[in-house]
Amino acid sequence: MNAINNQAADKNWWRGAVIYQVYPRSFQDSNGDGIGDIKGIADRLDYIAELGADAVWISPFFTSPMKDFGYDVSNYCDIDPMFGTLADFDLMIEKAHKLGLKIMIDLVLSHTSDQHPWFMESRQSRDNPKADWYVWADAKPDGSPPNNWLGMFGGSAWQWDARRLQYYLHNFLASQPDLNFHNMDVQDALLEAVRFWLDRGVDGFRLDTINYYFCDKELRDNPPLAPELRNDSTAPAVNPYNYQLHLYDKSRPENLEFLKRLRAVMEEYPAIAAVGEVGEAQRGLEIVGEYTSGGDKMQMCYAFEFLAPQKVTPERVVDSINAFADAAPEGWACWAFSNHDVVRHLTRWGADVEDKPAYAKMLASLLMSLRGSVCIYEGEELGLTEADVAFEDLQDPYGIEFWPEFKGRDGCRTPMVWQAGAANGGFSTAEKTWLPVSADHIMKSVDVQQGEDTSVLEHYRRFLAFRRQHKALISGTIAFIPHEGDTLVFTREEGGETVLCIFNMSAEPVTAKLPEGDWNAFSAEDFGFAVDRDGDTIKLPAWGAYFARHGE
Known part of the structure; x- marks a missing residue:
C-alpha cells in the first residue's frame, strides 16, 4: 500500500x-x-x-x-x-x-449495486443486522409504491422485493438501491x-x-x-x-x-x-x-x-x-x-x-x-464532437430506455483516439472494443494534432501553460464589463495583476473598445488568437479572443 x-x-x-x-x-x-x-x-x-x-x-x-x-x-x-x-x-x-x-x-x-453484500443481507429479512441499511417501505393498502417519487431512468423510484414484501428506493436503476443515511x-x-x-x-x-x-x-x-x-x-x-x-x-x-x-x-x-x-x-x-x-x-x-x-x-x-x-x-x-x-x-x-x-x-x-x-x-482537448453510436452498439441503459428521442450517454463515452494509423485509434488492439471507435474522431487523434501549431490540442497546451504563469487567471477575482452583442468582457485580478479577457462568441468578426487604462496585450503566440488593435479599439476574428495586462 x-x-x-x-x-x-x-x-x-x-x-x-x-x-x-x-x-x-x-x-x-x-x-x-x-x-x-x-x-x-x-x-x-x-x-x-x-x-x-x-x-x-x-x-x-x-x-x-x-x-x-x-x-x-x-x-x-x-x-x-x-x-x-x-x-x-x-x-x-x-x-x-x-x-x-x-x-x-x-x-x-x-x-x-443490488449485488453488494450489504444489500444482499438487508433484503433477506426485516430484522437482520443490515435490515435498515437501505430505504425500505411498505406498500400502500392497494399494493402501489409508498409515494410518487420518480427515478432518473424513468418510472417509479420504488422496486418491489418479494423477500421482504416491501419496496426499496432506487433513484437510478432498480439494480442500484439507495442507502439509508439516517442510519x-x-x-x-x-x-x-x-x-x-x-x-x-x-x-x-x-x-x-x-x-x-x-x-x-x-x-x-x-x-x-x-x-x-x-x-x-x-x-x-x-x-x-x-x-x-x-x-x-x-x-x-x-x-x-x-x-x-x-x-x-x-x-x-x-x-x-x-x-x-x-x-x-x-x-x-x-x-x-x-x-x-x-x-x-x-x-x-x-x-x-x-x-x-x-x-x-x-x-x-x-x-x-x-x-x-x-x-x-x-x-x-x-x-x-x-x-x-x-x-x-x-x-x-x-x-x-x-x-x-x-x-x-x-x-x-x-x-x-x-x-x-x-x-x-478526455478528448475535449482534441476538439472531439459527439460520436454517432448505432442502436445495436448501445451500452448505456439510459439510451436504450429512451431511444431514439434520447440516445443516452454512449456518444460521449467512445474510446479516446491516440494514433490515426493504429487499430482502434491506438486505444486497443482488440478486434472489438466495448464501444466502437468513432471514424470521425480518428483524424483528430493525438498523434495527428501533436506538434501541429494550429491544432486544438496545442491550443489547450499553450493556454494551460499561459494560465499557470498568471495567478490572476487561477484564483483571482472576476469583474464583468458591460458590452453589447456577442462580445464578453471581464477582468481577473490578484496580487496587483489585472488580466483583461475579451471573447468574440460569434461566427462574425467584431470590433470592441478596450476599457479605460493602459492595456498591454500578451503575445498571440501564447494562445494563438490574431487580433488587430488600433489604439483602444480591437478587431476580433470569428470566435476570437484577446488578453492583455494592465500596466507593465
Whole structure:
C-alpha cells in the first residue's frame, strides 16, 4: 500500500486547479480486451501532465456488475478485475505523484449495486443486522409504491422485493438501491471506505450525486412542478422526472451534518479536496452554496450551469457566474463544459458552427479564464464532437430506455483516439472494443494534432501553460464589463495583476473598445488568437479572443 501522499503542503491546491477527467473504460486498454484499465491510465499519465493538468479525476473502477458501468458498486474497497488490481492502482498513483499530478477518484456513496453484500443481507429479512441499511417501505393498502417519487431512468423510484414484501428506493436503476443515511452505521461504513482510499494516497474525491444521500424520513410525496419551470438539465426532456419538484427525495437538510463528518475525515490527511456533483435543476446553486459554506463541508461543488443544452452566450456566462457568487459567497466553483453524462459541448452548442476548431479554442480559453476550478473531459482537448453510436452498439441503459428521442450517454463515452494509423485509434488492439471507435474522431487523434501549431490540442497546451504563469487567471477575482452583442468582457485580478479577457462568441468578426487604462496585450503566440488593435479599439476574428495586462 502506498504511503499517504505528502507532496502537496498547500491545502488550497484545488483552488483554480485544472482537473482532467478520465473515463477508465475508454481511455487506454493495456491488455487487449477492448476495455480501458488502470495500467492504461498509468501509461498515459505523461500525456496528461504534458497537457498541463494539475489533477486527474477517474470515474469509478470499483468492483461492480457494471449495470451502470461502475456507478453500481458491489465493493467499495477493491478494483473490478476488468480494470486491474489494487497493485495496479498503487503503481498508477505512485507515477502520478512523481509527475506532480493529484489523483481524485469518483465515489458513489448514495447507492450501491443490488449485488453488494450489504444489500444482499438487508433484503433477506426485516430484522437482520443490515435490515435498515437501505430505504425500505411498505406498500400502500392497494399494493402501489409508498409515494410518487420518480427515478432518473424513468418510472417509479420504488422496486418491489418479494423477500421482504416491501419496496426499496432506487433513484437510478432498480439494480442500484439507495442507502439509508439516517442510519449512522451506514455513514460509518462509508467513511471507512473513504479512509481506505485516503490511506492508499489519493488526493481527493469527486462525489457522485452528493445531494441524493438523504431522503425525507417521512417519505412525503413530491409536489408537481409547473410546466413552465421544467428544466431538462437534470434529466432529458423525455423523462417524467422533470414533472416533479424534488423536495423530498433528495437535497435534504440532514445532508449538511454528514458532509461535515466527511470533511472531518478528509482533514485527518494532508491537502485533501473534494468536489461534489449537485444534480438539481431547480435549486442547484442554492444547494452548492449550502454545501461549500463555512469551510467545514465541501471545498468545491460541480454544478450543471454549463452542462445544460442551452448554448453558452455572453449573457449566460455573466448570469451563471454572478448567480454562483450570490448563492455561494463562501464557495468555490468547479466548471465544466463536458463530461461522461452529457453530449459533448462542441455538438451540444456548436452543431451549426462551421469552424469547429476555432469554436473549440475560444470555448477552451473561456473555460480556463473563468473564476473557479476547471474540469476537462478526455478528448475535449482534441476538439472531439459527439460520436454517432448505432442502436445495436448501445451500452448505456439510459439510451436504450429512451431511444431514439434520447440516445443516452454512449456518444460521449467512445474510446479516446491516440494514433490515426493504429487499430482502434491506438486505444486497443482488440478486434472489438466495448464501444466502437468513432471514424470521425480518428483524424483528430493525438498523434495527428501533436506538434501541429494550429491544432486544438496545442491550443489547450499553450493556454494551460499561459494560465499557470498568471495567478490572476487561477484564483483571482472576476469583474464583468458591460458590452453589447456577442462580445464578453471581464477582468481577473490578484496580487496587483489585472488580466483583461475579451471573447468574440460569434461566427462574425467584431470590433470592441478596450476599457479605460493602459492595456498591454500578451503575445498571440501564447494562445494563438490574431487580433488587430488600433489604439483602444480591437478587431476580433470569428470566435476570437484577446488578453492583455494592465500596466507593465
